[in-house]
Amino acid sequence: MEYPWDDLTLAFSRTSMFPFFDIAHYLVSVMALKQRPGAVAAAWNNPLSSWLSAMLHCFGGGILSCILLAESPLKFLTNHTNILLASSIWYIVFFCPRDLVSQGYSYQPIQFLAAGMKEVTRTWKIVGGVSDANSYYRNAWIVMIVVGWARGAGGAVITACEQLLKGDWKPEGDEWLKMSFPCKITLLGSIMFTFQHTRHLAISRHDLMFLYTIFLVTIKVTMMMTKDTAVTLTPFEDTLTRMLFGRRQQQQFSLSEKKTEVKPSSNGSASSASKRGAEPSGGAKRHAKKED
Amino acid sequence: MEYPWDDLTLAFSRTSMFPFFDIAHYLVSVMALKQRPGAVAAAWNNPLSSWLSAMLHCFGGGILSCILLAESPLKFLTNHTNILLASSIWYIVFFCPRDLVSQGYSYQPIQFLAAGMKEVTRTWKIVGGVSDANSYYRNAWIVMIVVGWARGAGGAVITACEQLLKGDWKPEGDEWLKMSFPCKITLLGSIMFTFQHTRHLAISRHDLMFLYTIFLVTIKVTMMMTKDTAVTLTPFEDTLTRMLFGRRQQQQFSLSEKKTEVKPSSNGSASSASKRGAEPSGGAKRHAKKED
Amino acid sequence: MEYPWDDLTLAFSRTSMFPFFDIAHYLVSVMALKQRPGAVAAAWNNPLSSWLSAMLHCFGGGILSCILLAESPLKFLTNHTNILLASSIWYIVFFCPRDLVSQGYSYQPIQFLAAGMKEVTRTWKIVGGVSDANSYYRNAWIVMIVVGWARGAGGAVITACEQLLKGDWKPEGDEWLKMSFPCKITLLGSIMFTFQHTRHLAISRHDLMFLYTIFLVTIKVTMMMTKDTAVTLTPFEDTLTRMLFGRRQQQQFSLSEKKTEVKPSSNGSASSASKRGAEPSGGAKRHAKKED
Numbered sequence: 106m107e108y109p110w111d112d113l114t115l116a117f118s119r120t121s122m123f124p125f126f127d128i129a130h131y132l133v134s135v136m137a138l139k140q141r142p143g144a145v146a147a148a149w150n151n152p153l154s155s156w157l158s159a160m161l162h163c164f165g166g167g168i169l170s171c172i173l174l175a176e177s178p179l180k181f182l183t184n185h186t187n188i189l190l191a192s193s194i195w196y197i198v199f200f201c202p203r204d205l206v207s208q209g210y211s212y213q214p215i216q217f218l219a220a221g222m223k224e225v226t227r228t229w230k231i232v233g234g235v236s237d238a239n240s241y242y243r244n245a246w247i248v249m250i251v252v253g254w255a256r257g258a259g260g261a262v263i264t265a266c267e268q269l270l271k272g273d274w275k276p277e278g279d280e281w282l283k284m285s286f287p288c289k290i291t292l293l294g295s296i297m298f299t300f301q302h303t304r305h306l307a308i309s310r311h312d313l314m315f316l317y318t319i320f321l322v323t324i325k326v327t328m329m330m331t332k333d334t335a336v337t338l339t340p341f342e343d344t345l346t347r348m349l350f351g352r353r354q355q356q357q358f359s360l361s362e363k364k365t366e367v368k369p370s371s372n373g374s375a376s377s378a379s380k381r382g383a384e385p386s387g388g389a390k391r392h393a394k395k396e397d
Numbered sequence: 398m399e400y401p402w403d404d405l406t407l408a409f410s411r412t413s414m415f416p417f418f419d420i421a422h423y424l425v426s427v428m429a430l431k432q433r434p435g436a437v438a439a440a441w442n443n444p445l446s447s448w449l450s451a452m453l454h455c456f457g458g459g460i461l462s463c464i465l466l467a468e469s470p471l472k473f474l475t476n477h478t479n480i481l482l483a484s485s486i487w488y489i490v491f492f493c494p495r496d497l498v499s500q501g502y503s504y505q506p507i508q509f510l511a512a513g514m515k516e517v518t519r520t521w522k523i524v525g526g527v528s529d530a531n532s533y534y535r536n537a538w539i540v541m542i543v544v545g546w547a548r549g550a551g552g553a554v555i556t557a558c559e560q561l562l563k564g565d566w567k568p569e570g571d572e573w574l575k576m577s578f579p580c581k582i583t584l585l586g587s588i589m590f591t592f593q594h595t596r597h598l599a600i601s602r603h604d605l606m607f608l609y610t611i612f613l614v615t616i617k618v619t620m621m622m623t624k625d626t627a628v629t630l631t632p633f634e635d636t637l638t639r640m641l642f643g644r645r646q647q648q649q650f651s652l653s654e655k656k657t658e659v660k661p662s663s664n665g666s667a668s669s670a671s672k673r674g675a676e677p678s679g680g681a682k683r684h685a686k687k688e689d
Numbered sequence: 690m691e692y693p694w695d696d697l698t699l700a701f702s703r704t705s706m707f708p709f710f711d712i713a714h715y716l717v718s719v720m721a722l723k724q725r726p727g728a729v730a731a732a733w734n735n736p737l738s739s740w741l742s743a744m745l746h747c748f749g750g751g752i753l754s755c756i757l758l759a760e761s762p763l764k765f766l767t768n769h770t771n772i773l774l775a776s777s778i779w780y781i782v783f784f785c786p787r788d789l790v791s792q793g794y795s796y797q798p799i800q801f802l803a804a805g806m807k808e809v810t811r812t813w814k815i816v817g818g819v820s821d822a823n824s825y826y827r828n829a830w831i832v833m834i835v836v837g838w839a840r841g842a843g844g845a846v847i848t849a850c851e852q853l854l855k856g857d858w859k860p861e862g863d864e865w866l867k868m869s870f871p872c873k874i875t876l877l878g879s880i881m882f883t884f885q886h887t888r889h890l891a892i893s894r895h896d897l898m899f900l901y902t903i904f905l906v907t908i909k910v911t912m913m914m915t916k917d918t919a920v921t922l923t924p925f926e927d928t929l930t931r932m933l934f935g936r937r938q939q940q941q942f943s944l945s946e947k948k949t950e951v952k953p954s955s956n957g958s959a960s961s962a963s964k965r966g967a968e969p970s971g972g973a974k975r976h977a978k979k980e981d
Contacts, residue, residue, distance in 0.1 A: 149642070151576075152638070152641070152642060153576070171467075172762075173761060173762060173763050174761050174763070175467055175755075175759055175760050175761040175762070176467050177465060177466050177467040177533065177534075177540075178464075178465060178467070179465050179466070179534075179539075179540045179543055179544070180534075182537060182539040182540045182543065183534050183537040183539075183540060185537075185539070188539060200641075200642050241761065242761075242763075242764075242767045245766060245767040245769075247763075247766040247767075247769070247772060248761075248763045248766045248767060251763055251766065252763070269854070270561070284735075284737070346736070349736070349784075350733070350736060350784050441934070443868075444930070444933070444934060445868070463759075467759055468759050469757060469758050469759040469825065469826075469832075470756075470757060470759070471757050471758070471826075471831075471832045471835055471836070472826075474829060474831040474832045474835065475826045475829040475831075475832060477829075477831070480831060492933075492934050562853070
């Protein structure tokens, strides 16, 4: 009875990303770039800059994982076919007469299909990142998790740096406090694939790829349909936090009380900062590096 | 009849940059640093910081191309002779009694000579960058263009990052919207040398080096004499833009009209941003990374 | 008579940093992180972000030297034992019930002991950095100095970049004008170990390690006891400045006079900037890159 299942997952794990899934990924990435304020005008004024931004959106995760593994950040440019594909998509999205592509993309089912296919590429990227990291540093499982995570969800870090350099983004807002949902889910996947790779997880890789991809696509489509951006992981996180760091609310209250009473010496500044309720630019309240 | 020409260009292409052209390059770079507001006072207060800035000005392109090829950004420090030369020039420019060097440099023909000789080093750098990139990634012509470009004109990127870290430069102004002229001309040269390297351009390398250098020096001296900073490339660019992206003005008008009429849904924010005529901090209107 | 001394220094230079000195280093680094305003609240809100900051504080010098030698910035993650150790210390410092660790650390002699032991690790780091750089670029003594310096004192650079990305730190204040004292003393040590390595300093390495460590620890403990943060190097620096750049005050006065009289052409902006006495954000008056 198990053979058809194995056949299915094996065939799935051997699917080539190249033409169709990559196209979906580039399309979603470039449309995300286009929906930034001012992006269309900027593309007319300075096409080279816009093209560069589009490449960073499309290949950001790969660039970040190359930097983390001390490879050339230009390595993605050696894959001429993919560059050509991504450039063509950038070209038709931004300069198509009558903006046909955007109009087609505004049709909901196409968005769902493209977003779902993009999530499939995420699985492949995580697996690739974990394998690459293992070929550099054998059995360094923390490195494997980080590189898999970076390749799967690192695009946002690269584009945030790009916006920081352009001055479009100031690292101020509270929206950077927490990791975004795709980032968390990618981290989870990276951990699972790493443990599968080091044989701590008794499941074959193609099964895990299949199940994780189903999970990703389901969640993504659900989120897009319900317009809900923060699903499902909160109870899991709360449990983990409670296990690791004690019961949260009570601990925090007792902490602030204790601070007021016992020792205003060593971290008086910290306690005073945490007592001022709504300080807008509190010290380490933001976290820009590993978001999304 | 062709032999004397070949002899000339071959001899030219074998010229060593080392003592004289390098000196001119370091002199122009350090004088550019000195003419920044506050640079002289900073050199007296913190010589080490000023020396570091001077090294970044002198070797910025090399550092950037090393980073892009995943080599050590400190590689330039292994060339002790050039470091010593650049440091000596920094020393006499900033600390010479009675500021003799600056007074000598304010004499126009010396400026022309130094600027012309600096442009000669640019050709050598582009050729070196293209060759180096080819030795890392064989026939990856996009990488070759980028690395040649970075080594030829990347100094400004490095110094902009340095100023960003020092807080002297905020990535806000509209002056970063367009690439500077030397940057464009370097890009052009990098493309030509790459195509020469991949045998798509039927010209020998020493001929191309000779002609491109003549072109660079002529344009640079013309620009310095006429105080004109944006010569000659505008018609070429306009033609290219029109070929690639349609007729610009008309397209833009029809684009903004179309936006108002048809689809305020997908990029409504973009169109509203582009309609507000003189917004000072429009989204992607700036481009800090690859300028100059 | 020399044998006991040699035995002592040799034995000292073979001391393993691993359990105890590393613990002291991690403890001091994590306590420094905890004393930042808002750090405790941030650790409760986003433990992963806080853990990442703690790792950057603990391994910052190693990360910077890896980047400078074009190795993977994740290389420190391959040392699982040290990561586990640092993570445990981060965990008990931030989440220990009743904040016992902070209370224990507020006891003065423990602070002295930990700070002294941390300084011992600094010597080992400088020596390691110099050797590593030499194995990459043989006899490139400038690279050796820089890498030794970066590994010994580069943590502050990494944490400053982290704060810049988080938006907690703006590169504006005058406190970045000068290098901090530990940074200077590390530079001095890096120079000495490099010259010892290239046989220009006629002293054996274990002797130098012993003497330099004694020097470091003595100065650190003295500084902590007298609450004095800028000891001892000022006369040495003044002498060096006077030797290299002429007599400072006189030169500066004559410089500003000369500027007013002779040549307002070439660096008029610089002189006007230096004449305005108390400009708060003067151009190159700050130095963010190589501080501490």
